Amino acid sequence: MEWIRAELKKIEGEKLYRKRVPVEGLKDFCSNDYLGLKDHPRVVESAKKTLKDYGLGSGASQLVSGYTKVHAQLEEELAGFKGTPACVLFGSGYLANVGAIPVLAGEGDLILSDELNHASLIDGCRFSKAERKVFKHRDYENLEETLKKERHSYRRALIVTDSVFSMDGDLADLKALYELSDRYECMLYIDDAHGTGTVGEGKGGLEEFGLGWRENVVVMGTLSKALGSYGAFVCGSEELVELLVNRARSLIFTTSLPPAVCAGALESVRIIEENTELIERLREMEKKLFNVLSELPYEVVYSGTPIIPVIVGDEGEAINISKKLFEKGIFVQAIRYPTVPKGRARLRFTASLRYSEEDLEFLSEALKSLIKL
Numbered sequence: 001m002e003w004i005r006a007e008l009k010k011i012e013g014e015k016l017y018r019k020r021v022p023v024e025g026l027k028d029f030c031s032n033d034y035l036g037l038k039d040h041p042r043v044v045e046s047a048k049k050t051l052k053d054y055g056l057g058s059g060a061s062q063l064v065s066g067y068t069k070v071h072a073q074l075e076e077e078l079a080g081f082k083g084t085p086a087c088v089l090f091g092s093g094y095l096a097n098v099g100a101i102p103v104l105a106g107e108g109d110l111i112l113s114d115e116l117n118h119a120s121l122i123d124g125c126r127f128s129k130a131e132r133k134v135f136k137h138r139d140y141e142n143l144e145e146t147l148k149k150e151r152h153s154y155r156r157a158l159i160v161t162d163s164v165f166s167m168d169g170d171l172a173d174l175k176a177l178y179e180l181s182d183r184y185e186c187m188l189y190i191d192d193a194h195g196t197g198t199v200g201e202g203k204g205g206l207e208e209f210g211l212g213w214r215e216n217v218v219v220m221g222t223l224s225k226a227l228g229s230y231g232a233f234v235c236g237s238e239e240l241v242e243l244l245v246n247r248a249r250s251l252i253f254t255t256s257l258p259p260a261v262c263a264g265a266l267e268s269v270r271i272i273e274e275n276t277e278l279i280e281r282l283r284e285m286e287k288k289l290f291n292v293l294s295e296l297p298y299e300v301v302y303s304g305t306p307i308i309p310v311i312v313g314d315e316g317e318a319i320n321i322s323k324k325l326f327e328k329g330i331f332v333q334a335i336r337y338p339t340v341p342k343g344r345a346r347l348r349f350t351a352s353l354r355y356s357e358e359d360l361e362f363l364s365e366a367l368k369s370l371i372k373l
């Protein structure tokens with residue numbers, strides 16, 4: 001249809017055209033498999049065994065017949081891992097955020113959201129009928145100004161933040177957010193997708209800041225990143241979990257996760273709990289990767305997390321570098337608007353325990369030859 005061709009042309013003209021690329025045969029330097037657990041022998045074995053016992057699909061939604069002992073076990077151990085009384089699984093991080101947030105805040109409530117929050121959080125806030133106010137990235141004075149002015153006009157209030165920001169790799173100051181949520185009687189929703197398995201001793205954002213869970217705090221996380229599987233969860237009080245099971249539309253009206261996917265994730269949680277040195281090794285890997293990337297004539301941002309963006313700025317230039325690296329057998333995705341602001345295009349490198357010394361050397365050589373061109 002003509003209008004579709006015109007839309008695609010417009011996207012192309014803005015240098016924002018995106019294509020999916022099979023990564024086989026390339027060295028992947030941008031995946032979220034930070035601990036290299038997606039093909040860990042224990043994880044694969046556990047998933048294989050469960051696949052044999054339960055088959056592939058779960059067959060129905062959680063509230064029909066798609067909830068098994070494997071799901072219940074994973075929820076129980078995730079709650080223990082996150083230090084909360086209860087946990088509930090969702091089909092993905094996107095589904096968790098768009099489902100849980102509208103349950104927590106609705107008409108007559110206020111949502112306060114960091115401007116760099118992940119798109120799934122933004123959509124969750126949009127789906128909710130609450131009033132939405134965006135505060136400047138990690139600017140908690142700006143957040144407090146809004147709270148001072150607005151909080152009293154609303155029934156409930158919900159502060160929403162990533163723990164580790166997905167495209168910048170920096171950390172929200174959860175201590176400051178705890179204080180503000182106490183002072184202004186707010187709930188705090190933490191998306192720990194990139195914090196789980198990477199910060200603290202692996203348990204995520206709250207552990208990184210030495211904070212214990214409180215009743216007004218909701219911790220969401222994904223199984224799809226450091227846990228090397230697929231799916232997501234929300235941790236909080238028993239009542240919160242019961243309410244989500246009864247109200248979250250993206251949980252009620254969708255098929256539950258395949259049991260084998262849950263079993264693999266459960267094994268990853270156990271591996272992280274048993275091997276706290278994994279996080280130390282990840283930190284070392286981050287520093288090595290940062291040193292290699294520092295050879296580039298761009299701003300390289302390292303915040304003590306595995307997400308290390310190289311800020312190129314211009315969208316076309318970011319694509320160009322990504323293409324040249326591709327030709328050399330290296331895969332790193334150019335991230336552009338609307339995922340990041342216009343003019344802040346970047347190469348989002350990530351550290352992973354998958355990389356060997358040779359891989360880093362390979363990357364370093366490729367970057368050096370690029371600079372010479």
Ligand SMILES: Cc1ncc(COP(=O)(O)O)c(C=O)c1O
Pocket residue numbers: 092093094095097118120162166191193194222223224231232
């Ligand atoms: C911060 C954050 N939240 C949520 C998600 C969505 O998770 P999922 O990929 O499981 O849908 C992502 C990334 O995908 C993310 O980076």
